[in-house]
Amino acid sequence: MTLFAFERRLTITVLKAVMPPVNGVVFPPARTARFLADYHRGAPLAARLALRAAVLLAWLVPLLSRPRRTLLGLSPPARDQALQRLFHSRFYLVRQLCQVLKMVAALGHLGNMATQVALGYRGPHLPPLGRRAGGQVPSRDAAHDDNASPAGTALAAAAVAPEAEVTP
């Protein structure tokens, strides 16, 4: 159940209102889009539906009050006020949908090394940007490479089967 292109654009725009730039650091939409793709591929059905519902809610609820515009049609201060009203709603479910938006915004916007470096968050203990143990730059999907198992790890040292041995 992937997002349609317009849903992805709408979601990214709503997330920008949920988490505006921090200390002037703007969040690249491409990274947020990549997280959204992972989200819609790996999250359970309830979480996927919750995000869709949360985006629709944030987008459309401003139509219920003046000026009757969607979230995207409002000025930035009015947009912020609309979100505040939702966030402090007396209805628990509405507050929880706002939490879904916050979680996706936090992981989608801040869950990449470039943004963390820009914000000064990256810790001195972590390997330099783009590098991991062993001095290699792994692909983003390195963990999914078949039998990825660098030498030196205990399990790899034990024995890793080549495919041919298990596939008749």
Add this chain to the structure above:
Amino acid sequence: MNAGMLHADPRGRVVEESDFVIVGSGAAGATAAATLAEAGYDVVILEEGSYVPPGSRSPLLPDAARDLFRDLGLSAAEGRAIIPLLQGRCVGGTTVINAGIIWRMPERVHRAWVEADPGIARALPWERLEAHYETVERALGVAPVTERIAGANNTLMARGARAAGVAGRYIDRNAPDCEGTGTCLQSCPRGNKLSMEVTFLPKAIAAGARLYARCRVERLTPTRAAAWRVEATLRHPVTGERRGTLTAGARRGVVLAASTLQTPALLRRNGIGHKRVVGEHLQAHPGCAVAGVFDEPVRMWEGVHQGYESTHLRDQGVKLEAIGLPPELAAFRLPGIGDEWSRRISRLDHVALWAVAVRCEAHGSVRPFGPGAVRVRYCPTRADVKKFQLGVKTLADMAFAAGARVVMPGMASLPTEMRDPRETRMILSRPADARDFQMVLTHLMGAARMGSDPERSAVGLDFQVHGAPGLYVADSSLFPTNLGVNPQHTIQAVAMEMARSAAARHADRAA
């Protein structure tokens, strides 16, 4: 004896035959596998998740969630409140993504188990558990966190505890060579946390066990006597792409070690066990967090993820711990939305985050919900929520005592920020409502509990599911109640006792 092997990405049609098939490679599965394999039994381990070695791990939470967590870490328990729950799904299970906190079960909890069912004293004798605890502690290099690597989030909590007169200590962990990278939740990039994939699983494989990753068990069928056939699909855990099938014959038994959620779900899916008890009595230690803003930089993501704890309220079922989250998750825990939230995030490096974990009396349930998925129902009672309030109040007092300018108690019914220590009194006066907190459900136990009465328990005193000889349970689902402390250590001790008991039983038969 077969040669031990890790099959990280098996494909095609795989057929296996062994003495024991173990479902799950976390704390219980790895320990049972190592114990049985070292006792000379032929063992096959089936794990649904991937093998992600330390050298390929990402320090970023979204990557870790995709590769190592079940459902991206986005599952939730339903009840009066919606409570997210976290479980590992990878070779090594949740031990790969936990904080590595090691606690023995309090003896009074064991006494309560025995009082409720005297047979437990025979199945899990305290003296043998203590011996297993010592074995595991040696194997995992358990030692307390040192101030050198703790990081400010932990040292500030220590300062707050001293200033507020609250008992506390640096936590015993299974990471003797920890460098304080603060990435326990995303898995240790150096392999310094001695989780199962770097300890008990290599031991099992060295003793001849074969481990299949990306292998989801679907069906359990008894064949003859105590023998079982296990059918699984080989599939990519993230994309779901099906890559083949695996059939494993277990001559002496199957050991279910798939977690408190997956083990009862697998039993119910296969129509095994009494429906009145399998999947019932789920217990847990839900948690919530309190944030404090300090003048000095904290950078909670540097240092040990969880390095300091307070046992001050443990007799009341409340455990307090520092919890340093990566920025992307720490930001989420801050209150507010829009500009207000972004302003708070801009000071994130000055925020300390400490958690309350509660030994709840509430009971929940687990049900299968589609292929490989479960539905969890759980809601803390009013008495449980009162414990949350007590924990939050104590942490708020400690934060002010440590020098916090602002404390954010994280309760919907209270002001978002407290700037005066006297304001913390309000916390205890709120109505007890689980929806007041943003909780996380951790330390799940007891949904296939052990006992002598098949009407009241799912697993017998011989660790076998009532009415299903040869089908053993080794994980925390067999605990009669929750523990009040982190469960990994007890899961391993109990799994060791289960494996010892099964090995002895089959040795007798062979003799």
